Amino acid sequence: MTSIHDLARETGVSTATVSRALRGLPRVSEETRAKVMDAALRLGYVPSPHAVGLASGGQTRTVAIVVLFVTRWFFATVVHGAEQVLRERGYDVLLYNIGGDPDARRRVLLTQLVTKRADALIVVGLGPTPEEVLWLSRHGMPVVTLGSRVPEWPSVRVDDDAVARTAVSHLLELGHRRIAYVGQLSDEGLDLATPRARLEGYRATLREAGVELDPSLELEGRFTLEGGHDAGEELMRRTDRPTAVFCASDEMAFGVLYAAREAGVRVPEELSVVGVDDHEMAHYVGLTTVRQPVLQQGRVAARQILQRLQGDDREYGHVNEHVELPTELVLRSSTAPPS
Amino acid sequence: MTSIHDLARETGVSTATVSRALRGLPRVSEETRAKVMDAALRLGYVPSPHAVGLASGGQTRTVAIVVLFVTRWFFATVVHGAEQVLRERGYDVLLYNIGGDPDARRRVLLTQLVTKRADALIVVGLGPTPEEVLWLSRHGMPVVTLGSRVPEWPSVRVDDDAVARTAVSHLLELGHRRIAYVGQLSDEGLDLATPRARLEGYRATLREAGVELDPSLELEGRFTLEGGHDAGEELMRRTDRPTAVFCASDEMAFGVLYAAREAGVRVPEELSVVGVDDHEMAHYVGLTTVRQPVLQQGRVAARQILQRLQGDDREYGHVNEHVELPTELVLRSSTAPPS
């Protein structure tokens, strides 16, 4: 591989001058610059990021994104949004998909990342533990969280409590009293802020409306289509079937809808279903849902990181430390008053 | 940040010994090793990847994956499979989502990657141009392609021609003669191998069955749900509606199914629909489809890269240069003989 020395030899100047010329620094004569650029092109010169990084203080121009499951619509969309903004600004994206494995989480967050392979980190969907906050802070890693919030770091999210309240209130207003919840009940050692907040929001809204909580109406849906379908089947089998279901994600809601159809339970006449996200498919299946801006959350998180890294408030305006994006109830044909 | 020098001073040995001790190299006394390890832990030592890379010949332990759209099920799943295998072996994944933008493609493939930020590259869904092959080869970048094939590099894929033949033959055998195609017709400057191969397969199968090709039956579906829906609507409006549709992806097929439902066209009585992928949702909507192993393609591509990078055939067995994974027709309720 051709190095800066080859260019120096080729053009008859010093490596220092080559370096300046290549990077467009001032105080290089146009003639010299042209000679150097030409040689670089001819010899197919490409700088070594390792050498550049070492010599100029360790920047990698890389941002790591840690997600739970790239294959879920929410996460894939967030990554898409963040990657786009970061790449525009010349940053590369290192993707870590921890896939619900607590070990992987530990390895990535507590070992891998601190290895200085990225300048900053976007954590999506995980509520960082105090240990993680301490460790990453100690190693000087700038972090923004997406979908959860800790006081130490900037964050982007929607108000998951409000999301649940919106959905459940809608069902209550329609006259439902037996309302099931399909979400994620067990954490499996991961700290997942979102499922917990939505479950709490569901419970609180019912309680405040004077509806007694029924633990048998809280089902595990694993935040997947299949999990939602399993939960739906379970619900359809019951003699005291609820009249409505609040699903903490659209993908789970789709599963419930399919289970209902298979069981011959009509939606919305016999069962109302509401989801969260406004997944691209929600429109087509007529799912009432609480829409959240997903792509935008990814973009905002990326901007917060860039601001932190480059400190240019001018370009992005003032980015709040804790950004909370609005959500909105989208009425479609999967909800109606109980018959 | 604490460096190898701090550890050397702290433990009273040379940096050379510290380096050996840290990396578990032989010829270090147990006592010394323990002292060094202890100091490293106490001082929170983390090696600088830049320094390591520079000193030991430029390896980054990073593999780049270039995809078209992370948000599409196929790509997200491939990334998931590849990332998992790579991370297990200690490699990080750099994700480039070029999003159908030819400029982004140029910038990433022809500029960014060659910058030595990754040891190797997995290209997903793009048919590399001769220029790209030449350029990346010249820069010594190991590449494997997924979903396309060039003679110069290993590849993993399914036989897209056979995929289309399977789907269309199924429809022909059911007795259909007017069979539409929904896929991607225009390339927009990207070289997409898959859409082209499926379209050609569709045409060839019809031709060989003696069915005259009707250009008005080839519709643009952009490989998205919405694109499929648009194409579906267009088809439903026609007076000479086809009796069957072959969609080059399940997501487009879902769109067609929704369009049919909205138009009151019954599936499969009045319209047969077959897709490609076996998307997780296909089962629930009863879509007949040609299943391809998606996760596995990602895993195999990762293994091919690792083999190339580490040259250990033992662990992975012999990995063929060009791997073609089998596909299979999955019969469900969206296809039937024309009425």
Place this chain on the structure above:
DNA sequence: CTGAAAGCGCTTACAG
């Protein structure tokens, strides 16, 4: 088993 020294490919004051 351990150390001194060169070297990886750049950048960056400091002189001139």
Place this chain on the structure above:
DNA sequence: CTGAAAGCGCTTACAG
């Protein structure tokens, strides 16, 4: 405008 030289944080023969 340009160059000599030190330095970034490691690894790696080479001696001992």
